[in-house]
Amino acid sequence: MNGIGKVCFWVTALWILCSACIGCGGKHTELEKKAGSTTKTIAVLPFEAEAAGETGQQYVTCSVCGSAYKAGHIEPRAETVLSDLLFEKLKDNPNIILLTLGQSKGLWADALASLGGVPYTKILQRVGEKSGTDAVLYGRIFRYEEREGRTYSVQRPASVAFDLHLVRTSDGVIIWKGRFDETQAPLMENILRFPSYLKRGGKWLTADELAGEGVDKVMEDFPQER
Numbered sequence: 001m002n003g004i005g006k007v008c009f010w011v012t013a014l015w016i017l018c019s020a021c022i023g024c025g026g027k028h029t030e031l032e033k034k035a036g037s038t039t040k041t042i043a044v045l046p047f048e049a050e051a052a053g054e055t056g057q058q059y060v061t062c063s064v065c066g067s068a069y070k071a072g073h074i075e076p077r078a079e080t081v082l083s084d085l086l087f088e089k090l091k092d093n094p095n096i097i098l099l100t101l102g103q104s105k106g107l108w109a110d111a112l113a114s115l116g117g118v119p120y121t122k123i124l125q126r127v128g129e130k131s132g133t134d135a136v137l138y139g140r141i142f143r144y145e146e147r148e149g150r151t152y153s154v155q156r157p158a159s160v161a162f163d164l165h166l167v168r169t170s171d172g173v174i175i176w177k178g179r180f181d182e183t184q185a186p187l188m189e190n191i192l193r194f195p196s197y198l199k200r201g202g203k204w205l206t207a208d209e210l211a212g213e214g215v216d217k218v219m220e221d222f223p224q225e226r
Contacts, residue, residue: 026182026214039135039168039175042224043097043128044090045104046083047139047162049074060142062163064120065174069161069181072143081208082141082162085215093224097133107131121165121172128169135175139164146207147184158207159183160214166223176223180214 050060052071060071083101090096099107104127111126120138128136143161147154159182166176184205205213 026180026217028179028181039166039223041095041097041133042135042137042166043099043131043133044086044137045099045124045127045139046101047079047086047141049079049141049144062140062142064124064138064140064165064167065163065177067163067179069142069163072145072159072161074141074144075146075207078141078144078207078211082139082144082211082215085212086137086139086164086219089215089219090224095224097131099131119172121167121174124165124167125169125172128167134169136167136169137164138167143181144207144211145183147204149204151203154204157184158205158210160207160210162211162214164218164222176221178218178221180218182210182214184210 050063050069052060052074057071059068061068087098091098107127107130108123110130111123115122115126124136124138128134139162141162143159145156145159147158148156161179161181163177163179165174167173168175
């Protein structure tokens with residue numbers, strides 16, 4: 001193989017490898033299928049920020065599933081932005097009930113009053129019972145840091161981390177989980193993100209834009225009936 005042939009070979013191999021990674025950066029979903037796991041109706045709660053731990057703590061743990069995430073600042077608007085993005089994805093599904101913040105707080109308070117200090121999955125199970133749905137979708141936010149800089153030049157990139165849990169009402173089991181955890185990085189720090197780099201036009205995203213990508217990616221695998 002001559003020099004030109006070798007170059008073509010490695011360029012092609014790199015492109016195939018990168019193409020296989022399209023859409024997977026920062027995203028991870030899990031689907032647990034069990035008998036009787038059909039969820040025809042789903043109540044969707046607004047996102048909530050995970051309470052920060054001790055100052056200087058490097059990692060924070062999800063209150064629902066126990067997964068660990070790198071700790072970071074959470075912008076005050078994060079709950080509203082992510083909730084709006086999620087609701088927009090689900091609003092046209094007749095089997096989905098989108099709960100307002102007021103409704104969510106009311107159901108949550110009722111569950112806490114009747115159950116006391118129990119795991120989040122049990123509280124979500126009670127919310128499902130009260131809302132008359134087969135399952136409840138609930139998300140937690142762990143990091144929502146705005147970029148410092150401009151579209152093509154930054155001092156610090158945007159960073160977003162959140163997860164979503166679908167909890168079955170009948171037994172409180174998490175039957176689906178989606179997570180997104182990404183800090184935008186220069187192409188040379190991770191060549192496998194080349195497809196995302198092209199899609200973004202080489203731009204540094206805002207936290208809201210990165211969150212939008214995250215919701216789109218995670219919800220690609222969301223199990224819902226129409």
